[in-house]
Amino acid sequence: MTVKQAIGLALVVAILSGVVYSCKRDNDQQLVNQEKQTLSDDVKQQISSLGYSTENARVVKGGYVVEGDIFLTHESLNYKPNSPVLRIANDEQYRTNCLIQGLPRTITVTVTGLPAGYATATDIAINRYNALGLRLKFQRIASGGQITIQYASLGAGVLGQSAGFPNCTTGNPPSPIYLNSDANALGSNPNQNYLATVIAHEIGHTIGFRHTDYFNRSYSCGGTPVNEGSAGVGAVWIPGTPTGADPNSWMLACIPNGANRPFNANDIIALRYLYN
Incomplete structure (x- = not known):
């Protein structure tokens, strides 16, 4: 050359x-x-008006994810909360305005594209619900489930994310449930009781449960106190659940690494009140 x-x-x-x-x-x-x-001011204001924190809010396909595991569509940002049932909260159990309809009913669940251990953990989560003898049951099937559980990149600090809460018109659960595929989130072979706790938590959202500490996420998450408010879906107290501290509920907003939270006595009261 x-x-x-x-x-x-x-x-x-x-x-x-x-x-x-x-x-x-x-x-x-x-x-x-x-x-x-x-993170524009308009979007922040809309998210805040629903009672959610804007900290770490992020865009995803079809809308936004706030509070780590709650999905909001673009349309839902325009919702004007008018629920009269929102109350000053303690550590009680709370549900959304809309629940699963058509009881008795079995909801099918499909695990797709995940390691084998995730299917086993899903079975553990399903068994926790079915062991209560509720009129709402779950069954894992190979494909075509009403709820699909699959991987998605959710970012640091997030374990799972549900697609929302029950549809008020159809009474059906939302789908899918996403589990974080990012490195160091859950891993390819996590402790199965821990993973079952995460899955049971996200299933809880799909059947209408709010976070037990929705009024103060710092209770389980630490950091700055954040009140999720009615969030456009309601925060209805479930009678019979306590006003005192409930540190082990499966629906607390944050789950420590490796924690196993089977249903405690108050969780069982709440589930049976809604679905017995």
Whole structure:
């Protein structure tokens, strides 16, 4: 190769490198712009008006995820809360305004694209519900379940995410339930009782349960106190559940790494009140 050819080749490489860098820079700028749009003042105000914290709110397909594991559609941001049942909370059990309809009923669950241990953990979670003899039961099937459990990249600090709460018109559960595929979130072979606790928690949302500590997430999550409010879906006290502290409920907002939370006595009271 001559000196002239070498200089020419260097110029071509430099130009191509500049093009690649420019594309990356443009893509990065696009992501920054999307993030700014996600956290715009208007969106923050809409999220806050529903009673949710805007801290770590993020955009996903079809809407936003707030409070770690709660999905809000774009349409739901325009909801105007008017529920008269929201009350000053203690550590009680709470449900949404709408529940699963058509009892007695069996809801089918499919685990897809996950390691084998996740199916076993799902069976443990299902057995926790079915052991209570409720009029609402669950059954895992190979495909086509009414609720699908699958992987998704949810970001740091999030274990799982439900698609919302029961549909007020149909009385059906939402789907899917996402479990975090990100490294160091759950892993390919987590403790099965721990994983069953996460899955049972997300199933709890799909059948109408709010976080036990929705009024103060710092109770289980630490950090700054945050009240989720009615969130456009209601926060209805379930009679018979206590007003004192309930530190072991399966529906607390945050689950410590490796924790196993089978239903405690108050959880069972709440489940039987709604679905017996």
